[in-house]
Amino acid sequence: SDTVRLLSxxxxxxxxxxxxxxxxxxxxxxxxxxxDIKLENYGLDRIEVRDNGHGIKAADTPVMxxxxxxxxxxxxxxxxCLETYxxxxxxxxxxxxxxxxxxxxxxEEDEISTHYSLNVTGNIVSQKPSYLGQGTTVSVLKLxxxxxxxxxxxSSTKKCKEELKKVQDLLMAYAIIKPELRITLVHxxxxxxxxxxxxxxxxxxxxxxxxxxxxxxxxxxHHQEQPKLLLDGFFPKPRAxxxxxxxxxxxxxxxxxxxxxxxxxxxxxxxxxxxxxxxPDDPGRNRYxxxxxxxxxxxxxxxxxxxPDKTQVLLHNKEAVLTAVxxxxxxxxxxxxx
Ligand code: ADP
Ligand code: MG
Numbered sequence: 001s002d003t004v005r006l007l008s009x010x011x012x013x014x015x016x017x018x019x020x021x022x023x024x025x026x027x028x029x030x031x032x033x034x035x036d037i038k039l040e041n042y043g044l045d046r047i048e049v050r051d052n053g054h055g056i057k058a059a060d061t062p063v064m065x066x067x068x069x070x071x072x073x074x075x076x077x078x079x080x081c082l083e084t085y086x087x088x089x090x091x092x093x094x095x096x097x098x099x100x101x102x103x104x105x106x107x108e109e110d111e112i113s114t115h116y117s118l119n120v121t122g123n124i125v126s127q128k129p130s131y132l133g134q135g136t137t138v139s140v141l142k143l144x145x146x147x148x149x150x151x152x153x154x155s156s157t158k159k160c161k162e163e164l165k166k167v168q169d170l171l172m173a174y175a176i177i178k179p180e181l182r183i184t185l186v187h188x189x190x191x192x193x194x195x196x197x198x199x200x201x202x203x204x205x206x207x208x209x210x211x212x213x214x215x216x217x218x219x220x221x222h223h224q225e226q227p228k229l230l231l232d233g234f235f236p237k238p239r240a241x242x243x244x245x246x247x248x249x250x251x252x253x254x255x256x257x258x259x260x261x262x263x264x265x266x267x268x269x270x271x272x273x274x275x276x277x278x279x280p281d282d283p284g285r286n287r288y289x290x291x292x293x294x295x296x297x298x299x300x301x302x303x304x305x306x307x308p309d310k311t312q313v314l315l316h317n318k319e320a321v322l323t324a325v326x327x328x329x330x331x332x333x334x335x336x337x338x
Pocket of ligand 2: 087
């Protein structure tokens with residue numbers, strides 16, 4: 001029923017930043033190298049994500065926003081080596097249940113693009129030719145129009161500004177892990193943030209964090225077999241040659257597992273422990289190091305099915321990962337602080 005759909009959708013789609021994340025990940029899954037995000041009224045009136053990816057085949061469009069349709073898994077073996085951000089076929093359909101959605105798309109084979117208006121159940125209600133280039137543009141109007149309590153959350157300008165900041169932090173994470181990506185964020189026609197295509201993670205960090213921060217970071221690397229594990233990072237230089245590279249919130253500690261920005265409590269704790277130990281005379285201070293840590297391991301060793309937003313993951317061999325991160329930290333900062 002409509003109520004059931006609304007309830008389950010509102011669990012998948014919880015906020016403006018959540019919508020941006022789902023649309024952005026769809027664009028990345030479509031192989032986009034350029035993504036433009038436009039918000040109006042902090043995303044409450046309009047969220048638009050335009051990409052230059054492979055587009056949606058005409059045959060797939062009738063079901064693209066029908067919940068649990070996904071073009072991304074074909075077999076069980078595929079699930080074992082999941083490389084796309086999306087795999088549940090939940091996002092687009094769920095957004096349709098809580099907003100007005102339109103999709104314009106063009107594949108390489110199509111002569112022109114087609115604009116589709118979708119209804120609350122994710123079905124196409126009308127379509128017309130349009131004149132955009134290859135790729136897909138999804139626009140989401142009047143988010144949470146049918147969820148007054150959710151909308152109420154954004155009634156203060158303070159909350160709205162926090163949300164815009166969260167959108168920017170999210171985009172920064174993807175910008176760092178995808179150096180080749182060109183990305184812009186526009187709010188009420190003003191460019192809030194942008195990043196050009198760059199060659200590597202270091203340049204991506206420079207473009208997002210600025211040169212004074214990156215000057216305090218050291219590239220580091222660790223790899224092992226059994227279990228196969230690859231760590232690449234940019235960590236704060238040891239105390240001797242830096243002034244603090246930390247913030248009071250965790251939003252500049254960028255951790256990625258198989259290219260997914262994640263929040264992992266135990267890894268975060270380990271990073272903070274070693275980092276804070278650099279300040280023995282100031283033990284009470286709550287420091288979140290500014291750093292990037294990229295963990296690559298077998299996709300079958302990670303379970304991303306824990307939370308709808310996929311930012312929390314389950315590592316099947318957590319101890320091995322923590323041991324490897326610890327080894328990297330010890331090689332940089334010396335022995336375990338505890
Ligand atoms: P999932 O990403 O889990 O497959 P979604 O609901 O996010 O599910 O998207 C449904 C489907 O719509 C995708 O599998 C894909 O085929 C198509 N799609 C959505 N957005 C795009 C996009 N920007 N470019 C190409 N295809 C897209
Ligand atoms: Mg998706």
